[in-house]
Amino acid sequence: MKPVSLIQFLIEERRAGHINAELSLLIEVVARACKRIAVAVNKGALGGVLGNAGTDNVQGEAQKKLDVISNEILLEANAWGGHLAACASEEMEDPQPIPDMYPKGQHLLLFDPLDGSSNIDVNVSVGTIFSVLRCPDDVAEAKAEHFLQPGITQLAAGYVVYGPSTVLVLTFGHGTHEFTLDREVGSFVLSRRDIRIPEATAEFAINMSNQRHWEAPMQRYIGELLAGKDGPRGKDFNMRWVASMVADVHRILTRGGVFYYPLDAKITAKGGTGKLRLMYEANPMAFIVEQAGGAATTGREPIMGVQPTSLHQRVPVFLGSKQEIEQATHYHLQAD
Ligand code: AHG
Numbered sequence: 001m002k003p004v005s006l007i008q009f010l011i012e013e014r015r016a017g018h019i020n021a022e023l024s025l026l027i028e029v030v031a032r033a034c035k036r037i038a039v040a041v042n043k044g045a046l047g048g049v050l051g052n053a054g055t056d057n058v059q060g061e062a063q064k065k066l067d068v069i070s071n072e073i074l075l076e077a078n079a080w081g082g083h084l085a086a087c088a089s090e091e092m093e094d095p096q097p098i099p100d101m102y103p104k105g106q107h108l109l110l111f112d113p114l115d116g117s118s119n120i121d122v123n124v125s126v127g128t129i130f131s132v133l134r135c136p137d138d139v140a141e142a143k144a145e146h147f148l149q150p151g152i153t154q155l156a157a158g159y160v161v162y163g164p165s166t167v168l169v170l171t172f173g174h175g176t177h178e179f180t181l182d183r184e185v186g187s188f189v190l191s192r193r194d195i196r197i198p199e200a201t202a203e204f205a206i207n208m209s210n211q212r213h214w215e216a217p218m219q220r221y222i223g224e225l226l227a228g229k230d231g232p233r234g235k236d237f238n239m240r241w242v243a244s245m246v247a248d249v250h251r252i253l254t255r256g257g258v259f260y261y262p263l264d265a266k267i268t269a270k271g272g273t274g275k276l277r278l279m280y281e282a283n284p285m286a287f288i289v290e291q292a293g294g295a296a297t298t299g300r301e302p303i304m305g306v307q308p309t310s311l312h313q314r315v316p317v318f319l320g321s322k323q324e325i326e327q328a329t330h331y332h333l334q335a336d
Contacts, residue, residue: 006188033077070113085135086142112280116244125163127246131284132156151283151304197294201321203257213264217331258320274314295325
């Protein structure tokens with residue numbers, strides 16, 4: 001079969017009425033920016049891009065040089081195309097308006113420019129995650145409040161994983177599709193159409209070092225998985241944890257599985273509501289996973305039903321193969 005490039009795929013999606021020309025351009029621009037990030041990530045020590053930037057982001061976390069570079073690449077690429085009303089980044093406190101000299105569009109773009117950045121220096125996969133919303137019609141200048149829309153209103157979501165190969169995963173609400181970067185040609189090529197996550201799995205991903213801090217229903221659920229075939233679940237489970245959400249989610253989209261970052265006492269003791277960010281990580285990943293037949297909850301409600309109250313809000317994240325997510329969510333609701 002003839003390879004289908006991302007551009008061809010976007011044209012097909014326009015013809016099918018799934019996206020308009022502006023959203024198609026937006027995705028092209030984001031994909032182009034991610035190719036540049038892939039080049040920077042790939043150079044590693046030779047590009048002088050490893051290590052800390054010496055600054056903290058809005059969450060008070062030390063920024064890596066590549067966090068800063070990736071953020072700049074995405075901001076710069078998206079400023080002038082006329083497809084955005086504004087963009088918001090996990091690395092910046094407030095949304096970035098479009099400079100006055102450029103035309104404005106109808107879309108709002110949110111991104112985590114380099115997720116899992118603690119993995120950069122050890123040469124483990126990292127990624128970019130993004131989400132697209134529509135800017136309300138009557139808004140002259142998009143502000144933070146205009147981004148505060150629940151995940152179900154997302155028009156598009158995607159991530160790029162910078163691993164052994166650079167892979168883009170994308171949804172417009174009509175299935176989840178995967179594109180692999182052909183480095184020689186310089187374009188993303190469709191490698192899997194309509195990815196499906198199996199409903200059942202025997203593989204889970206969680207940071208087990210937090211076990212003693214979890215809530216009782218999480219202790220119960222994971223305890224049952226660990227008990228294996230002699231326990232109540234009657235089968236053995238395998239465990240994986242990359243500590244890069246993009247890599248863990250990509251494995252789930254490839255061979256099934258579940259990913260959990262639950263609430264724990266370490267988080268609540270500091271007044272926190274979760275580890276992962278609703279707008280930059282949880283919502284886009286929930287959209288991608290649900291479009292592939294999986295499920296995504298906070299342990300208590302669907303992630304995409306949460307009404308955001310702030311741009312950098314955090315939530316617990318449960319996502320992946322449906323049967324497991326339903327079971328873990330059921331235990332939490334039962335205990336409330
Ligand atoms: P960061 O971008 O700050 O490295 O955070 C990564 C996120 C996510 O990608 C990953 O699943 C999780 O944090 C890992 O958390 P732990 O370090 O607590 O395992």
